[in-house]
Amino acid sequence: MKTKPILIIAVSVIILAIGGYFLFKKKSMSSPRQSDITQFLKNFNRQVAKGNRDSLFSYFAGNQKGEPLNRLLTALINKTKNPEVSFKLELNVDQSTITFTDQMLATAVVPVTFSDDHLSSKLSSLTFTIQKNEYNRYKIYQVDGTSFMTDYMAYKSSAWQKNYSDKEIYSPATLKAFADASNLKTRYDSVVWFSHIKDQTYFYVVKGKWNFFEQIEQPKDTSTTYKMGLAGPDYKEIIPADYDLVHTIGGTFPNLIEVEKDHKRGFYDLTGKIVIPVEYDQVFPLNDSENIAAMRKGDDYFWLKSDYTISEKADIRVSDIFSKLKQPPSFTLNQSPAGGITEFNSKEQHGAIYIPPSYLVDLKLIEEVKEFKNPLRNHVYFEESSSQYIVKAKALPVNATAASSDNWIQSAYYSIRDYFIGGRISFYDSNNMVLIDNKNNKLYGYNIRTNINTEEGGGEFSGRCNEFSINPISDSLLEVKATSVANIELYNNTYLNELPVFHLLKIQNGKVEESMNTKRIFAFTKFLKMDNHFIEGCYVCYKRNDANWTYTMTSSGAISPEVLRYMKNEIYADYNYKFKDKRWTDIFTQQFYSRYKPVNASVQDSLTEIDKYNIQWIDQKLKSLPAIKPNVLAAK
Template identity: 70%
Template sequence: MKTKPILVIAVAVVILAVGGYFLFKGKPRLSTSSNEISNFLKAFKAQVIKGNRDSLMSYFADKQTSEPINKLITTLINKQQKSDEEDVSFNIELNVEQAEITQINPQLATAVVPVTFSEQHLDTRHSGITFTIQKNEQNKLSIYQADARNFMNDYIAYRNTAWAKKYTDKEIYSPETLKAFLDAGNLFAKYDSVIWFTHLKKQTYFYVVKGKWDYYNLMKDTAKTYKMGLIGPDYKEVIPAEYDLIHNISGTFPDLIEVEKDRKRGFYDLSGKVVIPVEYDQIFPVNDTENLAALRKGDEYFWLKNDYSVSEKAEIKISELFSKLKQPNSFTLTKSPAGDITEFNSREQHGSIYLPPSYLVDLGLIRKVHEFKNPLRKHVDFVATSSQYMVKAKALPVKVSAENNSWLQTAYYSIRDYFIGGRAEFYDTNNIILIDDKSNKIYSYEINTDINTEEGGNEISGSCNEYNINAISDSLLEVKVTTTANIELYNHTFIDELPVFHFLKLGNGKVKEAIKTKRVFAFTKYQKMDDHFINGCYVYGKVVDEKYKTSGGGPISSETLRYMKNEIYADYNYKFKDKRWTDVFTQQFYDQYKPENASVQDSLTEIDKYNIQWIDQKLKGLPVIAPKVLAAK
């Protein structure tokens, strides 16, 4: 079996809140008991007390070096990694004797282990870790998941508190930060909250709020419970507290500040003057000798001139405008490019905030609020902050034809976010930009290129690098893209990479997935298959001599076709006669698969039946499609 445990070690408490789940690989044969698990946990705790890293590694299913496992072990034995600046001493105790053990099935159980943080000069704090433990064919217990999200959050909070006790304010915060804390306190008489402050050119500006401040509400595209404003270094109002969002100073244009209200955008200058009225739907800064930006209001476009005047309505083609955008096709960020440092008005949240120009958010190249490491704070842990944010253009605008009529251009980007502290070293996303020449509109959509059921996912190996888009109609697109996965097949091999089809629907200024199904091979539910659905590059892996080995990119295997066929039956909760197939889909679909139907023939659609027969013909080489085809044995 593929011994790759799932460690959910999430320490992002503001933005990256992710649900947890477990799946396990293989076919266990022996049963566990509560006494065995209790003794297993006591032995694990003994090694934690000894600080024996190598011995602790052996308790996990993955014997190879793993950064998530190392992170958890390092934290449990409370010894700092080489990258940590300082050591902070406090006690971490695993109270395994009080563990709540729940038997999931004869071979699998969870153990919720209480954890206590304590230090002589601090209040005791309680937390917990949930271990998922399985017995393998060799009658040995191993940890297949450690859900340590709450534990890591609590650990960092306690560690920051310990640091605060160890260091003075002057050792943690810069002089400008300490002054900003005091100045912000004086503004509360007029405003409900002072949420951030910006240091720019040796001056400090304050982001103030009237109403109920809600960080999560800021991230959502919904009505706001607050209004935001900006106060200058002289404590006078630069921007009144009337807006949904105020961006970084000089983030788009020098000494100008972008603001948003009711989904409209505009700009102020540092004197408090409205330079561009807050009435435009989109603002696209461009590299152009005569113009600073293109402004969209509804279906009409205008030029923003170098003197900040706005032209009469202009004929501007989005397809031509895209190539002039100010941001390069590929870019890397390690801090706010505006040259400022924007801090939380908080002694617990330590990141430096970047509020990118709205057009980059519209294009899906960066989220609305991003955090980087704050150089003004020392001896603290940074939560949910990036060390590097990379955007790479993998395919620049390409013409797409529908019925010999080119009307669509696409650009495809890979995005990697390296985290200082998080549940993995980095996270990958991919974004497709669609330029509709007919409607003169631009769309953005995040393409999921990781259908891995394990937390954190995998990096694309490079053996496969497929990206193709086909316009089925004026409003329906078929996108084919290489995707990482962790799909266990009947013969215990795994699909690590495969081409996945997405069907995107354009309409009402938005783009969305047209097909929703739990099937990996979604096209089997809605499209009659032909060869183009199975042609492509696949990477397979298998455990050989206790090591996981992968193949180079190659064609689809017969085992994948068998999975594809039986996935159709599993979608209708078919109870396979071969228990191995039941295990495969229980693992892949988790709680969305209930093997309860002895027959699903009446549930199969005509497309299902056609595709089952088509796959069967490919598998068996039948010259004629059989009238009735049962689930593969």
């Protein structure tokens, strides 16, 4: 059930952290041998060939049966009722590369071959981390299936498509665009996308080295290895290939195309005329008949008029324009709202592309590039495409006077749910905050991490807790409290599923950054002296019922002694304390994986003054709660 939202643009990433990563053994235990690891993998492969799912689960530490592992085994077994999608999958165990990172730990990179009578073979790999457990048996403690799952889904898609002709898969407009794009490649290095608008097709052209996954996901401050432009239906250049990104045609304003270069924004029209110079830091479209946008250049703001003329520098307050933004606070997308369909110039990537207005990306309300189901393609897998993308405003700012020192910061809070068509779990939840900085007259977007699970996937809120608050600590430091989803195992075999999590955010250099970076779930114990407000709020705990990960709620409401015990011992675990009670060692090995190594018999010299204060504070709080067994409470 442990899940972690990994919000990426196009590649399905599965990294399975199974059980406790790196369990430490008694010195008397023998070290693993390469021949033993090879035999272990051969036995594992026999069960794969037989399709024995239950037997395969037993090869993993803790006999885990979570959904990520279940999906991996489904792929490895590779059985389908549809003969049209069948292909061979082989684990080439004898060709594995086995290395030993220490005396007890082995890493095996196992080559995988996909093959079909009508397709070229494809090579991939799986990386297993293997170690002996306390019973001297080999177990898999971690699997990196990143490349494997990506290659598997691509080959599965190809196996499906081999049964259909191009005319059955692609629309006439798409087939014509493929041919037109080939003609354009004599003038450009790549044609990456094409857009169908009112029976006309436009081409996103690139000069230089283009890689969709790397270029779109790279940090904003990283220089690109390509430049993008736009060509028209007649192959003539509308926008020169001189930009970092060309947005969806008509996505911000009708018949205009937003472009970005060196973090500056501007607009072309479809005749190739620059309508708005590419020199503005942000452009905020508004629902206003006279001024259709507010534009920021440095610290200065300008109105964009309905005739696309630009005003002189104007006294514009971001607190005033936020409520007038063109995009409603809550919205649902299942396709590009600009109309038309933008496709990959690819017979393997099938989604419909939406490159949203830059201000929505700045405010973190949507990714820089989004994929939806493409109605122009049939008999294909839409592995990374969304069926729906839902943004809901959970809290909007109240009116404030910019001159009031008490209202220098305001916030809006959003929940975002992204439903995927296939290949991953059904949806991902995330939360976003827009900060209105009245003092500096700026708007910032920040993704609040409200799913603090430690594995891939998405966790769902029960609805019992819905907390969000923001408390300015200084003129640049903010304390944010938000309900988060977790799956934290507690001492009494219950799981903390929802809890309030604190974030300390700093506004500097035009950015919002997290100031409490630590592996601790309760980060404040490392940086701040505790008081009651850190533990007040709504907590939901569940108890696991069976191996199928079904749960029953055991408590909802105020913090419990079990959570406080975890909070206290987490401080010790942060310094790799070796608990006398093995139960605590197992809990933090499971929670922190390789970041926790129970090797220190004492950590008193490592504890900071804040640590010591908080341990004492928690102890005092526990004394006022129901009595517990001393051997359970003690961190030592």
